[in-house]
Amino acid sequence: MLGCVIHGQGDLRVAELPVPEPGPGQALIAVRYGGVCGSDLHYWRHGGVGDFRLREPMVLGHEVVGTVVTYGPGGAGPAPGTAVAVHPATPCGVCPECGAGRRNVCRDTRYLGSAARFPHVQGGFADRVVVPSGQVRALPDGLGLRRAALAEPLAVALHAVRRAGEVAGRHVLVTGAGPIGCLVVAAAKAAGAAQVTVSDLLPEALEYARIAGAGTVVRADDPDDRGWPGEVDVAVEASGVAAGLDTCLRRVRRGGVVVQLGMLPAGHSPFAGNLVVSREIELRGAFRFDGEFDDALTLLAGVPAFDGLISAVVPVGEVESAFALAADRSRSCKVLLDFAPSS
Numbered sequence: 001m002l003g004c005v006i007h008g009q010g011d012l013r014v015a016e017l018p019v020p021e022p023g024p025g026q027a028l029i030a031v032r033y034g035g036v037c038g039s040d041l042h043y044w045r046h047g048g049v050g051d052f053r054l055r056e057p058m059v060l061g062h063e064v065v066g067t068v069v070t071y072g073p074g075g076a077g078p079a080p081g082t083a084v085a086v087h088p089a090t091p092c093g094v095c096p097e098c099g100a101g102r103r104n105v106c107r108d109t110r111y112l113g114s115a116a117r118f119p120h121v122q123g124g125f126a127d128r129v130v131v132p133s134g135q136v137r138a139l140p141d142g143l144g145l146r147r148a149a150l151a152e153p154l155a156v157a158l159h160a161v162r163r164a165g166e167v168a169g170r171h172v173l174v175t176g177a178g179p180i181g182c183l184v185v186a187a188a189k190a191a192g193a194a195q196v197t198v199s200d201l202l203p204e205a206l207e208y209a210r211i212a213g214a215g216t217v218v219r220a221d222d223p224d225d226r227g228w229p230g231e232v233d234v235a236v237e238a239s240g241v242a243a244g245l246d247t248c249l250r251r252v253r254r255g256g257v258v259v260q261l262g263m264l265p266a267g268h269s270p271f272a273g274n275l276v277v278s279r280e281i282e283l284r285g286a287f288r289f290d291g292e293f294d295d296a297l298t299l300l301a302g303v304p305a306f307d308g309l310i311s312a313v314v315p316v317g318e319v320e321s322a323f324a325l326a327a328d329r330s331r332s333c334k335v336l337l338d339f340a341p342s343s
């Protein structure tokens, strides 16, 4: 079978890999689509994401959907042939965080296609992937595989909005109109936000934010843009650059909440930290998700407009061009790899 293996910075290969066998409690999934994530792009362009560095070759990919092939001994779930999405996280279940119900920050989790631990957890950009059967989710009625590929990033967005606390009736600012920022817009709207404003450097990206439901879009590099709100109740930083965090801190009201969702560059980041003090801003991190994966599938099933955020579906054999496309936000929002046998 074919798989997309990252060997180091700029070294992404489509390779022939052995078909995995499902062990006890595991499911074998025939992958159909894999969404290219910002973290996949970071591994490709920089050899790491945030503070996680590549130390051995790794199959990329954690946004995968497909159909069940079979189960290993003791594995159980949707019948073979069922269309499913894969929850990419396996928390340890025994650490203090797991015990406290914060499984998304489990200190010993396994996450598909992540170099956070060593040996790395191999990912799902392959014709077949083996995962614990408890991570397999049948798609709800009305949801096809293609749109379901947004479940993982939408779950990330839903978790970030949950971290913000009450957003119903509030004005929410989102910095960064990449796929995650756009999905935060949709998540904020679904949570009842009265108004959502999105900033980005690229007008093309801001168009996708509009598709996602943003009422106002502003150019991040234009302080005179008339769309800038006076102040907002909640700001979600989804660009992964310190300047975005700075914008959030300057635009949120006193006592407001800023959620840092974008993964900042490795090491230290400069931002206007004194505003956290003098305005009593609550600065919160948001990392991955847990039960929000199921909420994401439900939300996707009911909102066809999400299809507009999938800007391209590219055969796996053209993975380099798919990654180049996904990395060029003037030409794309979410790019899916297609693992269909015919491609």
Ligand SMILES: [Zn+2]
Residues within 6 Å of the ligand: 037, 038, 039, 062, 063, 152, 153
């Ligand atoms: Zn992702």
Ligand SMILES: [Zn+2]
Residues within 6 Å of the ligand: 091, 092, 093, 094, 095, 096, 097, 098, 099, 106, 107, 108, 109
């Ligand atoms: Zn744990």
